[in-house]
Amino acid sequence: MREGLMLFPLLFVVVVLLLVPLGTLGWSSLREPGAAGGWTWENYARFFASASARRALGNSLGISLGVAVVSTLLCLAPAWLLAGRDFRGKRWVRAILTLPMAFSGIIIGFLTVIMLGRIGVVPRAFEALTGLDWLQGAAYGFGGILVAYLYFEIPRATLTLEAALRKFDPRWTMAAATLGASPWQRARLVTLPLVLPALLSTFAVTFGASLGSFGVVLVISRRVSLTPLQIFDEVFAFSNFEAAAAMSVVLVVLGFAMNFFLRGLASRLLAHRA
Amino acid sequence: MRDRPLLLSVALGSVSALLLVVVLAPVLVVIAGSFLNTAFLGISSERWVAGGESELVTFKWFGYVLNLYRPQLTFGVQLALWNVALCLLIGVPGGCALVRRAFPGCGILEDLLLLPLSIPGITVSIGLLQAYSMIRGKWGLLLAGQLLYTLPFMVRSVTSTLRAHDHAALERAAHSLGAGFWRTWWLVTLPNLRHALVVGSLLVFAVSFGEFNVSFLLNTPLYQGFPTALYATYTTNSFQVSSAATTLFLLVIVPVLLVIQALGGRESTKIEQGA
Amino acid sequence: MTGSLSIENLSKHYGATAALQRVSHAFAPGRVTAILGPSGSGKSTALGIIAGLLAPDVGRVFLDGADLTRVPPEKRGFGVVFQNYALFPHLTVVENVEFGLRVRGVGKAERRRRAGEMLDLARIPHLAERRVHQVSGGEQQRVAVARALAIRPRVLLMDEPLSALDARLRDDLRAELARLLRELALTTVYVTHDQAEAMSLGHALIVMNRGRIEQAGTAEEIYRAPASPFVAGFIGAANVFPDAEKLSDGAVRLPFATFPANGTSPPGPCWAMLRPEAFEVAREDEPADFAARVESAFFLGAHMRVQLRAGDRPLTAEFPAGAVLPSSGSLRLRVRPGALYIRANPEP
Known part of the structure; x- marks a missing residue:
C-alpha cells in the first residue's frame, strides 16, 4: 500500500504524459483531417507517396546511420583509454568529451557555422595556409552536417562504450597470446567478439538520438530536409495534425525497429557471457 | 601485468586528442568571439552591427543579450528548477518503489519510463499537443514534455544507487532494529541516496535548461526556454551577439556539468539523451 | 633434460617503484617451483616476464640455453593459468580448451580429440559443451588448467590459481593439483601468497619480498634456517x-x-x-x-x-x-x- 503511494505519481506521469499522448498520436494518424472525418490510411499513403517526404526520411535515416557508424568507431579510442587505463588528466578528458551532452542541436549548428561556415575559422585558416578555398562553406553540405551530428554523439558514444568496455578484461587477450594467438588472431577471435555487443548498443543509442534531432539542420541549412522538420512544418505551416501524427508514428516505428534489432543482436551475443 | 603495445597507444591517443580538439575548439572560439572585436581581427559577417570597431575587447554584447533575453533566461532557470523539484518529488519515491518490485509490472513501468529517451522529442510533443489541446499555450505542457525527458535521469540515478548497495538488506537491518517503514525511509534510505540525489538534480537541471527538441513545439511566445532564445538570436543577430548569448548559456551549463563529473556521476550520465 | 628455465638479473620498474630488482634463478627442470611472497613482492611481475607479457628493464630469460627475452608470448609455448582464469566468455568449455590448437591451425577433428583428452585429465569431460559462466569456480579452475596444458607447453606458469576459491574447495583442489603436477613432470612456476599451498605443491620454494629473492631452497631448509627475519616470519609462525x-x-x-x-x-x-x-x-x-x-x-x-x-x-x-x-x-x-x-x- 505504501509502495503504491510512492509509485502512483510515477504511474500517473507515464500514463497521462506518455501513453495517452502516444495513443492519441496513433489514433489521429488514422483519422481523416477535420472533425467529422472517419478512419483512413490516407495519411500514411500520402506520406509514402510524397517524394519530398521520402527524401526527408532518407536524409534522416542516412545521416543517423552514417553518424552512428562514425561516432561509434571514433569514440572507441577515448572510451578504450578511459575504461582500461589510468593516466593523468583522465577526469578532464572525460569532462571535455561529455561537454556536448547538454548542448542542443541548435547550439551545435551554430558552432558548426562558426567553425566551417562561409566565414568559418577552419576554411579561412585553411585558405590562409594553402591558398585553396576547398573548405569554404563546408558547414552547409552533407559533410558539415555529419561533423555537427558527430559533435553531439561524442558524449553519448564515449560514455556508453566506456561503461561497456569496463567489463572487458585485458587478461583475455593476454591468455590468448600465451596460447599462441598472433596479434591479428587475438583481435579477430577474442577482442572483436567480446567488444561487439558494446559496439552494437552504442550504435543503437547514437542512431536513436540522431534520428529525432533537427536543431543542427534548423540552424545550418534549411535546404536539407529532415522528417522531424517536416513534422514541424505540417503542424505550424499547414496545421495538418493528422499528417504530422502519421509522420511521427513512422519515425517512432523506424527508431524502435532499429533499436529492437540491434539490442536483440547484442543480447544474443551477450547471452554467451556471465 | 602487461606492457601496452606502443603503436596502439599512439593510435588511440591521437584519435582521442583529435576528438578533444573537435569538442573544445568551437567552444573556445565562441567564448573568444563573445568579447573580442572580430572586425578588429578581420573576421566579420554581413550581419555585423557596426560600432565599437576601435577596441579589441568589449563586453557590451553581454549587456545587450542579457537585456534582450532576460525573460527567457529567468524562465529557463525557473523551468529547470521546477523539473528538479518534480523529479525529486516523483522520481525518488517512485525509484525506491521500483527497486522493491512491489507490484507486478514494475519492470514494464521502468521500461516505459525510459522510453522517451529513445523516441524523437518532436513526436512526444506532437502527442502532448494533440491530447491536451485545451491547455495549449500554458507552460504546463512545456513542463510536462520536459519532465518526460528529465524524470528518467533522476529515477536511474536513484535505482542504480539502491541496486548497487543491496539496499534491501540495509532496510531489513533497520526494520530488525525497530525502525518502521517511514523512519527507515527517512533515516536509512534517504541519507544513502544523498549523492544520487545531488547528481540526479544537477543532471535534470542541465537537461532541462538545454532541452530544445521537445520544447521547440511546446514553447509559447510568452514562455520560452533559453535555447529557443538562442535559436532566435542565431537567425536574426550578428556573430558577436550570438556568441555572447551562447557564452551565457555555457556559463550556466558548464559549471553544472563539471560538478557532475567531479562528483563522479558517470554511471548515471551514461543513459542516452535526446539532443 | 628439456625445460630448464632460468632468469638472469631481471629488473622491472613502474615509474619510481622497483617491482623487481636484479633477480636471478635457475628453475629445477621437470619440477614445481613455488614463488611465495606477500602482495607487491614482485612475484607476479617475475611470472609476467617469464610468460613474455611484461618486458624487463634489464635481464634475460632462458629456456634450454636459448634467450627468450625478446620472444613474444605467442611464440614461447608456455602454458599460463591466470589468477581469475581469464576464460573466454564467448566460447564453450571445450572451445576454450582447444583455442591454442585452433590458432596453431590444428584440424577440427584432431583438436576436439586432444581437447577431450585434456578434459579427461582435468576430470571435467561432462562440461565440454557448457558456457564458461555456467560452470562453478572450481570447475573454471580445471578448465583453465586444461586449456594451458592442451598446447603441450614447454613450461607451465600458474598465477595464484586457487586464490579465487573458498577454503574447503581450495584444499581439495590443491591435493589434486599436486597429484597432476607430479604426474606431468613439467617445469612449473607456481606463484602464491599462501605458504601452505607453496609448501605442499612446490618441490622448491622461492621467498620474495620487495622485488628481491630473500631465499630459495626446499620448504624444510627454509623453515629450519630462514635467511632473514622476513622469511622467518613468513614461513611458519x-x-x-x-x-x-x-x-x-x-x-x-x-x-x-x-x-x-x-x-x-x-x-x-x-x-x-x-x-x-x-x-x-x-x-x-x-x-x-x-x-x-x-x-x-x-x-x-x-x-x-x-x-x-x-x-x-x-x-x-x-x-x-x-x-x-x-x-x-x-x-x-x-x-x-x-x-x-x-x-x-x-x-x-
Whole structure:
C-alpha cells in the first residue's frame, strides 16, 4: 500500500504524459483531417507517396546511420583509454568529451557555422595556409552536417562504450597470446567478439538520438530536409495534425525497429557471457 | 601485468586528442568571439552591427543579450528548477518503489519510463499537443514534455544507487532494529541516496535548461526556454551577439556539468539523451 | 633434460617503484617451483616476464640455453593459468580448451580429440559443451588448467590459481593439483601468497619480498634456517627478535633472557628466532630459563596455542595438548636445546 503511494505519481506521469499522448498520436494518424472525418490510411499513403517526404526520411535515416557508424568507431579510442587505463588528466578528458551532452542541436549548428561556415575559422585558416578555398562553406553540405551530428554523439558514444568496455578484461587477450594467438588472431577471435555487443548498443543509442534531432539542420541549412522538420512544418505551416501524427508514428516505428534489432543482436551475443 | 603495445597507444591517443580538439575548439572560439572585436581581427559577417570597431575587447554584447533575453533566461532557470523539484518529488519515491518490485509490472513501468529517451522529442510533443489541446499555450505542457525527458535521469540515478548497495538488506537491518517503514525511509534510505540525489538534480537541471527538441513545439511566445532564445538570436543577430548569448548559456551549463563529473556521476550520465 | 628455465638479473620498474630488482634463478627442470611472497613482492611481475607479457628493464630469460627475452608470448609455448582464469566468455568449455590448437591451425577433428583428452585429465569431460559462466569456480579452475596444458607447453606458469576459491574447495583442489603436477613432470612456476599451498605443491620454494629473492631452497631448509627475519616470519609462525646480541662468551642475549647458544657466528648484534614449539614448561624441580605471563590460551586439537608476555615482549608458544599448564598467570619456561636460531644481521 505504501509502495503504491510512492509509485502512483510515477504511474500517473507515464500514463497521462506518455501513453495517452502516444495513443492519441496513433489514433489521429488514422483519422481523416477535420472533425467529422472517419478512419483512413490516407495519411500514411500520402506520406509514402510524397517524394519530398521520402527524401526527408532518407536524409534522416542516412545521416543517423552514417553518424552512428562514425561516432561509434571514433569514440572507441577515448572510451578504450578511459575504461582500461589510468593516466593523468583522465577526469578532464572525460569532462571535455561529455561537454556536448547538454548542448542542443541548435547550439551545435551554430558552432558548426562558426567553425566551417562561409566565414568559418577552419576554411579561412585553411585558405590562409594553402591558398585553396576547398573548405569554404563546408558547414552547409552533407559533410558539415555529419561533423555537427558527430559533435553531439561524442558524449553519448564515449560514455556508453566506456561503461561497456569496463567489463572487458585485458587478461583475455593476454591468455590468448600465451596460447599462441598472433596479434591479428587475438583481435579477430577474442577482442572483436567480446567488444561487439558494446559496439552494437552504442550504435543503437547514437542512431536513436540522431534520428529525432533537427536543431543542427534548423540552424545550418534549411535546404536539407529532415522528417522531424517536416513534422514541424505540417503542424505550424499547414496545421495538418493528422499528417504530422502519421509522420511521427513512422519515425517512432523506424527508431524502435532499429533499436529492437540491434539490442536483440547484442543480447544474443551477450547471452554467451556471465 | 602487461606492457601496452606502443603503436596502439599512439593510435588511440591521437584519435582521442583529435576528438578533444573537435569538442573544445568551437567552444573556445565562441567564448573568444563573445568579447573580442572580430572586425578588429578581420573576421566579420554581413550581419555585423557596426560600432565599437576601435577596441579589441568589449563586453557590451553581454549587456545587450542579457537585456534582450532576460525573460527567457529567468524562465529557463525557473523551468529547470521546477523539473528538479518534480523529479525529486516523483522520481525518488517512485525509484525506491521500483527497486522493491512491489507490484507486478514494475519492470514494464521502468521500461516505459525510459522510453522517451529513445523516441524523437518532436513526436512526444506532437502527442502532448494533440491530447491536451485545451491547455495549449500554458507552460504546463512545456513542463510536462520536459519532465518526460528529465524524470528518467533522476529515477536511474536513484535505482542504480539502491541496486548497487543491496539496499534491501540495509532496510531489513533497520526494520530488525525497530525502525518502521517511514523512519527507515527517512533515516536509512534517504541519507544513502544523498549523492544520487545531488547528481540526479544537477543532471535534470542541465537537461532541462538545454532541452530544445521537445520544447521547440511546446514553447509559447510568452514562455520560452533559453535555447529557443538562442535559436532566435542565431537567425536574426550578428556573430558577436550570438556568441555572447551562447557564452551565457555555457556559463550556466558548464559549471553544472563539471560538478557532475567531479562528483563522479558517470554511471548515471551514461543513459542516452535526446539532443 | 628439456625445460630448464632460468632468469638472469631481471629488473622491472613502474615509474619510481622497483617491482623487481636484479633477480636471478635457475628453475629445477621437470619440477614445481613455488614463488611465495606477500602482495607487491614482485612475484607476479617475475611470472609476467617469464610468460613474455611484461618486458624487463634489464635481464634475460632462458629456456634450454636459448634467450627468450625478446620472444613474444605467442611464440614461447608456455602454458599460463591466470589468477581469475581469464576464460573466454564467448566460447564453450571445450572451445576454450582447444583455442591454442585452433590458432596453431590444428584440424577440427584432431583438436576436439586432444581437447577431450585434456578434459579427461582435468576430470571435467561432462562440461565440454557448457558456457564458461555456467560452470562453478572450481570447475573454471580445471578448465583453465586444461586449456594451458592442451598446447603441450614447454613450461607451465600458474598465477595464484586457487586464490579465487573458498577454503574447503581450495584444499581439495590443491591435493589434486599436486597429484597432476607430479604426474606431468613439467617445469612449473607456481606463484602464491599462501605458504601452505607453496609448501605442499612446490618441490622448491622461492621467498620474495620487495622485488628481491630473500631465499630459495626446499620448504624444510627454509623453515629450519630462514635467511632473514622476513622469511622467518613468513614461513611458519615465529617469534623473531631483530635486536638480539651474541656475547663474547658464546651466549645469546634476548630482550628478556640470556641463553647459551650453539652456532659459530662471531660476537655482535644479530637476529634470533624461536618457533612456537621451541618452548617447554619447566618442572618444579628444574631450573627455568625465564618466566612469562599467560595472556590467553586456545585449544587447537593436537596442541595448545598460548599467547605469552615475557617482560614487555609478546611471545607465541605451542604446547602438546596434554601439557599441564598451571592455572596461575605465570609460567616458568625453558627453551629446548638447539631450538634458538640466530643469524648475523643481513647487510643493510
